[in-house]
Amino acid sequence: MSNLQKQAEEMIRRRGERVTSSRVQILAMLLAEQRAVTHHEIEERLRNTHRLDRVTLYRVLEWLNDKCFVHKVVSDDRAWRFRANTHIYPHQHAHFECMRCTTVICLDEMKVEYDRPLPAGYRSQEIELTVKGLCAECT
């Protein structure tokens, strides 16, 4: 069992949640990646090492998201992407999305600011900034 798998298992156990092999495999894989990946990519990646139903993957990802082990990112291709939360994310966070290869990276250190108030009666709970352009490899 790899280091990351041990780490993933430990993360889940320490929160008093049920440890299952799917959860460990998926979380370990997301910890290994330093970016937001799609359901499809995860499925491909785990196909050889771990037998896993499509539906279970959806459910595990949803669960990991609910428990704040990972977070979701929407993008233009209408598919969710998931990324492991290695530390507590601030309420505001930013992403970069490459318009060619559609890779999404998190720009964690970026501070988001806006200079005008919302319309009357509106309350902000979360701010998401997406910078779109070309990544280093696609430039």
Next chain:
Amino acid sequence: MSNLQKQAEEMIRRRGERVTSSRVQILAMLLAEQRAVTHHEIEERLRNTHRLDRVTLYRVLEWLNDKCFVHKVVSDDRAWRFRANTHIYPHQHAHFECMRCTTVICLDEMKVEYDRPLPAGYRSQEIELTVKGLCAECT
């Protein structure tokens, strides 16, 4: 024929594009709304007044977007929303999305700023800011 329908027709004709009843109806409807609406909402709305195939609606919306009569917005429910462009939008624009009723409004006047550079080799072409929270009606 309503005022907005005349206006929609005029907008299309003045650009030298082909005027069809679907385009006029859809653009007029989007001009009437002051917000980003889904394909589904448009379909419902036009059902009674105008016979219209689902596919045609998708194609007209895509066309209106290509010709810059409207613009697209992604949101968490994985469905595109469309909003009429009443003026030329700046390269950076912001949206507010209600986490309860999922309505999206454009915060056109909002200026987006970020305080750190992108990773080396990355080029930004567009910035999208989404503020999430509760709208006036859902508060």
Next chain:
DNA sequence: GCTGAATTGCAACAAAGTTGCATCTACTAT
């Protein structure tokens, strides 16, 4: 009105995600 290219409708398809239910498994109490 006629013509050709653009637009539309229909049917079939595809991707991403969801639901219901029977089976299996991780944890708890003994």
Next chain:
DNA sequence: ATAGTAGATGCAACTTTGTTGCAATTCAGC
């Protein structure tokens, strides 16, 4: 160590959102 049980998984079927191919129709210029 074992059994019981709540919770997790697998499977099949379904839904939503959007796309593609092609034949029929319509718009705009003559």
